[in-house]
Amino acid sequence: MRIGILLGAFLMLASAAAAENTADDIASAEKMGLNAMGSDKLASLLDTSAIREIRPKARKTQKIDYSRKWLSKQPKASLTEQASCLAEALYFEARGESVVGQFAVAEVIMNRVDSPSFPNSICGVIHQGTGRKYACQFTYTCDGHPEHIGEPAAYAQVSKVASLMARGADRPLTDGATYYHTHNVSPSWARKFARTTTIGVHHFYRRHTRLSQN
Structure with missing residues (x-):
């Protein structure tokens, strides 16, 4: 029983530390840009919608044939x-x-x-x-x-x-x-x-x- 309580407490502390590190990494990425962290690592930290917000959308224009x-x-x-x-x-x-x-x-x-x-x-x-x-x-x-x-x-x-x-x-x-x-x-x-x-x-x-x- 005591072992289970200790294991649970350890997991909670590990989860909190991971969350804190993730928040630090995200803040760092926002300051330094995708190139500093690498898009693969950032993608593992953020969901797809967040990635879309950080990456600027390229303007698409239709190619015109003047005929x-x-x-x-x-x-x-x-x-x-x-x-x-x-x-x-x-x-x-x-x-x-x-x-x-x-x-x-x-x-x-x-x-x-x-x-x-x-x-x-x-x-x-x-x-x-x-x-x-x-x-x-x-x-x-x-x-x-x-x-x-x-x-x-x-x-x-x-x-x-x-x-x-x-x-x-x-x-x-x-x-x-x-x-x-x-x-x-x-x-x-x-x-x-x-x-x-x-x-x-x-x-x-x-x-x-x-x-x-x-």
């Missing part, structure tokens, strides 16, 4: 409010462009969303200055003409572009451009900014580093 054939195979777009604003802008600004040209215009809008110089939402960027005739950022929003979508097939295509971009697709086409204009105009601001590329009928620009910091 009409590839885009046609994508599912019909289900648009959020913000993506709907982007689809509308692409329809009126770039529906006649190639697929790569449409993605390029979308990049400019998304780059503006990320820039402190512009509103921080897609709809905010697109409608910046709307209400003042020809003083807006995107002419179709302030030219006095109603926005009528009369080409459903073109809208369905740009909606797919908008959906992909609004969900965080990569932006490799325009090198961070936040401005663009067509070949047939020559705005004064274009002389102040760095041209990053030309795609279709559009030239793309971003501010010089020094100007961006002002």
Whole structure:
């Protein structure tokens, strides 16, 4: 009987010591990172859900083939409010462009969303200055003409572009451009900014580093 009591007490002390060591190891892992302890040892201390919380999730982006054939195979777009604003802008600004040209215009809008110089939402960027005739950022929003979508097939295509971009697709086409204009105009601001590329009928620009910091 006494032996059983002593054995039980010993096991309780051993369990408490193991728990204390485990807590110390976990705290050490949180301070030093997985590399310091090793993921195998940490996995033996923590359950699967805890491992998922410690390891940062890698951002997954869909690989885009900038072709009409590839885009046609994508599912019909289900648009959020913000993506709907982007689809509308692409329809009126770039529906006649190639697929790569449409993605390029979308990049400019998304780059503006990320820039402190512009509103921080897609709809905010697109409608910046709307209400003042020809003083807006995107002419179709302030030219006095109603926005009528009369080409459903073109809208369905740009909606797919908008959906992909609004969900965080990569932006490799325009090198961070936040401005663009067509070949047939020559705005004064274009002389102040760095041209990053030309795609279709559009030239793309971003501010010089020094100007961006002002």
